[in-house]
Amino acid sequence: MSNPILDIRDLHIALPPHADRPFAVQGLDLSIERDEIVCVVGESGSGKSLTGRAVMRLLPGPHVRATKGVIQFGGEDLLQVSEARMRSIRGARIAMIFQEPMTALNPLMTIGEQIDELVRIHRREPASKRRERARDILDDVGLPDPAKMLDAYPHEMSGGQRQRAMIAMALILEPELIIADEPTTALDVTTQAQILRLLKELQAKHHTGVLYITHDFGVVADIADRVVVMHNGLQVESGVADEVLNRPQEAYTRKLIAAVPSLTPGQRQAYDENDTALETQDLRKTFHTGGGLFGIGGRQVDAVRDVSIRLYRGTTLGVVGESGSGKSTLARLIVRLLEADSGSIMLDGQDQRALGRAELRKFRKRVQMVFQDPFGSLNPRYRVGRLISEGMIIHGTSTSEARRRTAELLELVGLETSAAGRFPHEFSGGQRQRIGLARALALDPEILVADEPVSALDVSVQAQVLKLLDDVRDRFGLSMLFITHDLRVAAQICDHIAVMSKGEVVEYEPTSRLFADPRHSYTRELLGSVPGRDWVVPDLT
Amino acid sequence: MTKSHKRLLFIAKRALYGIPVILGIVIVNFLLLQLMEGDAVDALAGEAASATPEYMAQLRERFGLDQPIYVQLFAYVRNVVMLDLGYSFRHDMPVLDLIMTRLGPTMLLMTTTLFIAIVMGIVLGLLAATGLNTWRDTIISILALVSYATPLFWVGLMLVLLFSVRLGWLPTSGMETIGAGYTGLERALDIARHMVMPVIALSLFYMAAFTRLMRASMLEQANMDYVTTARAKGLTERRIVWGHVLRNAVLPVVTMGGVQIANMLGGSVIIESVFGWPGLGLLAFEALFARDLNLLLGIFLLAACMVVVANLVIDIIYTFLDPRIELK
Numbered sequence: 129m130s131n132p133i134l135d136i137r138d139l140h141i142a143l144p145p146h147a148d149r150p151f152a153v154q155g156l157d158l159s160i161e162r163d164e165i166v167c168v169v170g171e172s173g174s175g176k177s178l179t180g181r182a183v184m185r186l187l188p189g190p191h192v193r194a195t196k197g198v199i200q201f202g203g204e205d206l207l208q209v210s211e212a213r214m215r216s217i218r219g220a221r222i223a224m225i226f227q228e229p230m231t232a233l234n235p236l237m238t239i240g241e242q243i244d245e246l247v248r249i250h251r252r253e254p255a256s257k258r259r260e261r262a263r264d265i266l267d268d269v270g271l272p273d274p275a276k277m278l279d280a281y282p283h284e285m286s287g288g289q290r291q292r293a294m295i296a297m298a299l300i301l302e303p304e305l306i307i308a309d310e311p312t313t314a315l316d317v318t319t320q321a322q323i324l325r326l327l328k329e330l331q332a333k334h335h336t337g338v339l340y341i342t343h344d345f346g347v348v349a350d351i352a353d354r355v356v357v358m359h360n361g362l363q364v365e366s367g368v369a370d371e372v373l374n375r376p377q378e379a380y381t382r383k384l385i386a387a388v389p390s391l392t393p394g395q396r397q398a399y400d401e402n403d404t405a406l407e408t409q410d411l412r413k414t415f416h417t418g419g420g421l422f423g424i425g426g427r428q429v430d431a432v433r434d435v436s437i438r439l440y441r442g443t444t445l446g447v448v449g450e451s452g453s454g455k456s457t458l459a460r461l462i463v464r465l466l467e468a469d470s471g472s473i474m475l476d477g478q479d480q481r482a483l484g485r486a487e488l489r490k491f492r493k494r495v496q497m498v499f500q501d502p503f504g505s506l507n508p509r510y511r512v513g514r515l516i517s518e519g520m521i522i523h524g525t526s527t528s529e530a531r532r533r534t535a536e537l538l539e540l541v542g543l544e545t546s547a548a549g550r551f552p553h554e555f556s557g558g559q560r561q562r563i564g565l566a567r568a569l570a571l572d573p574e575i576l577v578a579d580e581p582v583s584a585l586d587v588s589v590q591a592q593v594l595k596l597l598d599d600v601r602d603r604f605g606l607s608m609l610f611i612t613h614d615l616r617v618a619a620q621i622c623d624h625i626a627v628m629s630k631g632e633v634v635e636y637e638p639t640s641r642l643f644a645d646p647r648h649s650y651t652r653e654l655l656g657s658v659p660g661r662d663w664v665v666p667d668l669t
Numbered sequence: 670m671t672k673s674h675k676r677l678l679f680i681a682k683r684a685l686y687g688i689p690v691i692l693g694i695v696i697v698n699f700l701l702l703q704l705m706e707g708d709a710v711d712a713l714a715g716e717a718a719s720a721t722p723e724y725m726a727q728l729r730e731r732f733g734l735d736q737p738i739y740v741q742l743f744a745y746v747r748n749v750v751m752l753d754l755g756y757s758f759r760h761d762m763p764v765l766d767l768i769m770t771r772l773g774p775t776m777l778l779m780t781t782t783l784f785i786a787i788v789m790g791i792v793l794g795l796l797a798a799t800g801l802n803t804w805r806d807t808i809i810s811i812l813a814l815v816s817y818a819t820p821l822f823w824v825g826l827m828l829v830l831l832f833s834v835r836l837g838w839l840p841t842s843g844m845e846t847i848g849a850g851y852t853g854l855e856r857a858l859d860i861a862r863h864m865v866m867p868v869i870a871l872s873l874f875y876m877a878a879f880t881r882l883m884r885a886s887m888l889e890q891a892n893m894d895y896v897t898t899a900r901a902k903g904l905t906e907r908r909i910v911w912g913h914v915l916r917n918a919v920l921p922v923v924t925m926g927g928v929q930i931a932n933m934l935g936g937s938v939i940i941e942s943v944f945g946w947p948g949l950g951l952l953a954f955e956a957l958f959a960r961d962l963n964l965l966l967g968i969f970l971l972a973a974c975m976v977v978v979a980n981l982v983i984d985i986i987y988t989f990l991d992p993r994i995e996l997k
Binding site: 217219233234235245249281283294 | 893899902905908912916990991993
């Protein structure tokens with residue numbers, strides 16, 4: 129540890145006067161060597177992102193600002209240098225990659241223009257040379273047809289391509305340090321695996337130092353040389369990646385790592401192979417988009433193609449796939465929020481698609497849904513009690529009985545009964561997901577359809593909600609359809625898994641068999657892309 | 670297919686979509702005016718003050734007003750398609766000719782107003798947003814609020830009172846000095862002098878609307894991630910505003926510009942009445958009180974065409990401003 133390129137000492141970042149704590153970051157020490165990837169890992173609100181911003185002096189001022197400490201970079205304290213000096217460092221010597229490549233790029237400028245702008249302000253070079261340089265770097269990050277990509281607009285590229293373009297922009301001036309703020313969080317797992325590989329490759333080639341900010345221990349296991357764990361603005365633990373991941377010392381780190389779901393499927397209970405709760409046969413849904421008058425010239429997307437799956441009573445069936453695979457559409461077809469074009473949904477040997485209006489209402493009671501977004505899925509103007517009891521009252525329960533049941537349900541999902549009188553915004557994301565679950569359970573359903581119920585939650589909260597879902601399923605004898613993109617989560621909670629790709633189920637197996645012996649090439653690719661797949665989560669209990 | 674080919678096809682398609690829209694408006698307009706009490710024969714008879722019921726029935730038969738409504742409607746639509754908008758008995762002229770003579774002045778007034786309102790709105794909004802919470806922002810915001818809240822006719826009257834009556838700098842009404850016989854540049858300057866006050870009065874309100882929209886749009890865009898990216902590249906704030914934020918922020922203002930064209934026709938009725946500007950607004954105002962239904966229908970039709978064309982123009986401008994618009 130001789131000559132770090134970045135050396136942060138005793139960094140304090142103040143929050144506005146009325147925030148829940150005085151400092152976003154307090155007393156952080158962190159250094160990065162040349163040719164080294166340091167991961168800053170923590171849950172939301174830990175101060176990890178602001179640390180990255182502070183190095184670039186891009187804190188959302190005027191109230192959030194670094195009030196104490198030193199950020200040494202190339203012999204200067206970045207907290208002290210002039211704004212003009214800082215501008216000459218940004219982009220040229222320290223570059224940044226952001227989480228959401230769609231919004232981080234200007235939608236009205238081509239990739240070429242956006243890269244060129246960066247080179248133009250830092251280097252005096254003729255336009256032809258700059259263009260050549262840009263083309264080379266796009267080639268380096270593995271974008272197809274780089275000359276054409278220069279003239280592409282961000283919306284014309286896929287998410288992975290956009291992130292590659294961002295990385296190209298970060299690397300083009302060969303900075304000494306790259307700050308990557310959750311650069312793969314918005315991407316699908318196969319794309320994420322490619323981007324991580326690319327980042328590591330290019331970092332090694334250019335001997336760049338990387339400050340990598342993430343919440344995902346799997347990613348940490350894949351790329352980190354050293355790790356800094358943050359919690360509530362404090363540095364909890366830091367050290368070599370292997371030490372922190374496999375032999376964490378601090379209680380908080382141990383708790384976080386223990387919450388990471390293992391890729392090894394757990395033991396599941398036995399079930400009756402003759403007792404089917406729900407079955408779909410050749411379910412199909414095609415969406416028509418665009419097109420002018422009379423729909424001429426529009427496009428067709430087969431969102432769900434001839435999907436036949438079976439959910440056994442008392443079990444959990446995971447539907448796994450990447451964005452656009454049709455897994456959420458399938459969930460909506462089954463709950464009948466969308467109407468399928470053809471095929472059948474069998475419940476108790478009866479096709480539910482043939483139901484009339486009155487019967488459909490009874491069906492709704494039996495199949496309930498838990499949504500992904502804990503913020504958007506609860507009406508902000510309703511009190512929690514009303515949110516939960518509304519369904520019961522519609523289905524004929526008396527008000528007093530509904531109130532009593534609501535209190536029971538709140539306790540069941542681990543909330544105070546007094547929560548009934550409060551509004552959704554007073555709760556955290558995890559608590560809101562519990563409210564969403566209570567709402568779904570209020571109608572005593574037989575089948576619970578959960579669409580990515582934990583993907584918006586921090587890892588420790590995620591573990592709690594997953595456990596709750598599992599408990600509730602056993603207690604009420606529910607059957608659950610669990611939609612997820614996260615194979616770690618699926619491994620822990622599902623009895624069977626259906627892998628979806630481009631609207632089709634490509635593989636459908638009991639969980640343990642799928643993980644032990646994946647048959648389809650796409651399943652293998654998916655399993656091979658799980659971040660930290662080679663890291664065996666240590667048993668810390 | 671190249672991009673410019675695609676754009677031409679896109680424009681042609683959009684223009685084609687305008688036809689059923691206008692046809693629909695023609696029918697709705699016709700039916701709406703049927704709801705109005707009285708017809709042209711009542712109006713004529715009322716003026717002549719000596720018409721017998723037999724004579725009125727005869728007139729109705731001659732004008733085809735005794736036919737069932739659907740027959741009248743069909744005849745009307747057929748005439749409109751042949752560009753025959755009927756005859757204005759009040760002005761003793763074919764409606765089409767009459768409208769055409771009045772279209773020029775109104776277009777002159779409206780395009781000048783719209784241009785000034787949009788350009789000034791964008792500039793003021795930009796100035797306010799870049800100096801957020803400084804005296805500059807405060808003054809612009811207050812001015813915008815006051816202009817937004819002041820009625821058009823009052824502004825017009827006050828301008829006349831100040832610049833014409835008190836100071837005598839500008840003519841009170843009309844489009845040019847009648848009987849002066851100016852030609853060429855002299856005539857243009859004369860018209861310009863007459864235009865100053867109507868344009869100011871009409872543009873003040875729209876400028877205020879565009880200023881407020883532009884300011885809000887700038888502030889919204891300034892919080893976007895790509896602005897942070899631009900900062901992380903080492904760009905100066907000036908470059909970020911001019912190179913990145915401005916173009917994105919202008920988009921909603923352009924959209925609003927298209928919507929406001931329809932509103933501005935309404936505004937021009939008031940302003941043309943106040944300043945005696947010989948345009949469509951004034952004509953519509955007169956036609957309404959004279960129960961000149963043919964003329965009124967003609968003006969409505971033209972207004973509908975103008976809105977459709979304005980929207981088409983906005984769509985075309987958008988294809989240049991925003992690459993995300995699909996040309997299909």
